[in-house]
Amino acid sequence: MTLRALLVEDSRAMRAYVASILEAAGFEVTECDNGFEALRVLPRGGFGLVVADVNMPDVSGIEVTRFVRRTAGYERTPVVVISTDASEEDRRRVIAAGANAFLAKPFTADQLVAVLDKARGGTSGETA
Numbered sequence: 001m002t003l004r005a006l007l008v009e010d011s012r013a014m015r016a017y018v019a020s021i022l023e024a025a026g027f028e029v030t031e032c033d034n035g036f037e038a039l040r041v042l043p044r045g046g047f048g049l050v051v052a053d054v055n056m057p058d059v060s061g062i063e064v065t066r067f068v069r070r071t072a073g074y075e076r077t078p079v080v081v082i083s084t085d086a087s088e089e090d091r092r093r094v095i096a097a098g099a100n101a102f103l104a105k106p107f108t109a110d111q112l113v114a115v116l117d118k119a120r121g122g123t124s125g126e127t128a
Contacts, residue, residue, distance in 0.1 A: 005028070006030050008050070068098070082105055
């Protein structure tokens with residue numbers, strides 16, 4: 001069974017980079033270029049992972065994370081939030097919203113895969 005990932009990132013280049021890492025890790029990736037689109041796509045189903053950028057116009061990655069946690073069937077879905085802002089306050093806000101992990105940009109493919117593995121293993125509050 002192929003695992004499905006929802007990738008929410010407004011930067012086309014970063015979205016392509018993360019999608020390629022997820023695909024190499026065995027995920028079928030659905031891409032959204034903004035948080036509002038993610039709110040529409042998520043309930044349509046079957047995602048085993050959500051990766052979202054914090055800073056997006058309209059709906060932030062933190063708001064996407066909160067929505068994931070309130071959506072039936074996604075309460076335990078791993079959520080990894082990525083951001084260019086690596087401040088401790090941003091990290092706390094992301095984890096408080098319900099994300100399993102936070103990863104600061106820029107990051108390597110190996111770093112993302114390691115965070116994904118930890119998030120999927122049930123560890124919450126991971127940061128890198």
